Amino acid sequence: MNIRLSSRLAIVYITTVLTLGAGTNSVQAWSGVALDLGIAAGDADVDRFGVALTWDWSAQWLTDGDWYLGGYWELGASYWDGDEGRTGNDALGDFHVTPVLRYQRKPSLIFSPFVEFGVGAHVHTDDTIGNKRFDVPFAFGSHLGGGVRFGSRAQYELIYRFQHLSNAGIGDDNPGINFHVLNLGYRF
Numbered sequence: 001m002n003i004r005l006s007s008r009l010a011i012v013y014i015t016t017v018l019t020l021g022a023g024t025n026s027v028q029a030w031s032g033v034a035l036d037l038g039i040a041a042g043d044a045d046v047d048r049f050g051v052a053l054t055w056d057w058s059a060q061w062l063t064d065g066d067w068y069l070g071g072y073w074e075l076g077a078s079y080w081d082g083d084e085g086r087t088g089n090d091a092l093g094d095f096h097v098t099p100v101l102r103y104q105r106k107p108s109l110i111f112s113p114f115v116e117f118g119v120g121a122h123v124h125t126d127d128t129i130g131n132k133r134f135d136v137p138f139a140f141g142s143h144l145g146g147g148v149r150f151g152s153r154a155q156y157e158l159i160y161r162f163q164h165l166s167n168a169g170i171g172d173d174n175p176g177i178n179f180h181v182l183n184l185g186y187r188f
Contacts, residue, residue, distance in 0.1 A: 031056040031072065034185035038163070040082075041178040045130055048094070048179060050078025066106050074098045074118065085130035093125040096141055107154035115146045122165055135171030143181070159183040 032054040040046040054072045061069040077095050084090045098120025105112045124137040147159035161183060166176035 029055070030188065032157075032185050032187040034076075034157075034159075034183050036076075036078065036161075036181050036183040038078075038179040038181035041162075041180055044082065044132055044177050045085075046080050046082035046132075046177065046179075048078045048080045048181075050076055050094070052076030052183075054185070062103075066108075067103065068106065069101065069103050071099060071101045074100055074120070080129055082130040085132075087128035087130065087133055089126055089128045090130065091126075092129050094122055095124075096120050096122040098141065098143075104149070107149060110150065112149040112154050113146070114149065116144075116159070116161075118143050127171075132175050132177060133173055134167060134175065134177075135173040136167050138167060138170065139165040140168050141165045145181075145183075147183070149187070153187075155187045157183075157185040157187065159185065 030053055034052045034054065036048070036050045036052065038048040038050075040048075052074050053076070054074050057071045057073075059070065075097050077093065080092050080094060082090050098118045100116050100118035102114050102116040104114035119140065119142045122139040122141045124134070124139065127134045127137045141163055142165075143161040143163040145159050145161035147157055149155075149157045159182070161179075161181040163179045163181055164176060165179075167174050
């Protein structure tokens with residue numbers, strides 16, 4: 001699949017996800033903002049810096065005691081900074097939309113822990129960085145994370161995520177890349 005076709009597929013996917021999400025009652029107005037800082041795991045020498053906006057879903061499932069399953073949409077952008085390596089490219093931009101499921105404790109006075117899982121679509125400004133040649137500027141990103149909400153209204157949150165990005169075989173090459181990410185968020 002060529003780059004132009006995969007970019008169009010990414011745009012169609014993102015547009016579909018945003019349209020479906022905006023058309024349901026499960027998406028409210030902006031609910032938060034977050035900053036993230038990440039380092040690549042494994043053989044890649046890449047750092048990333050990003051920002052994301054979130055929309056909480058109004059739905060809650062498995063509401064047993066003090067815990068429930070909920071979720072949110074995350075719309076974000078990040079800058080990846082690496083070495084030129086074999087590709088000659090040392091930076092790229094990443095834009096993503098990700099639905100995230102979160103199993104969390106209802107906000108309490110001190111800390112409210114949670115675990116979360118998300119899978120979303122990513123579009124990159126380039127298909128190379130350092131020694132990585134992704135073949136297409138599109139990737140699926142999945143993450144598993146955990147953290148805590150805290151503050152007088154549980155308005156702050158600190159999250160650790162392990163994130164994997166790859167093109168799932170859409171292109172000829174699919175080296176993928178993994179990140180350790182720290183995320184500091186504020187809920188409105």
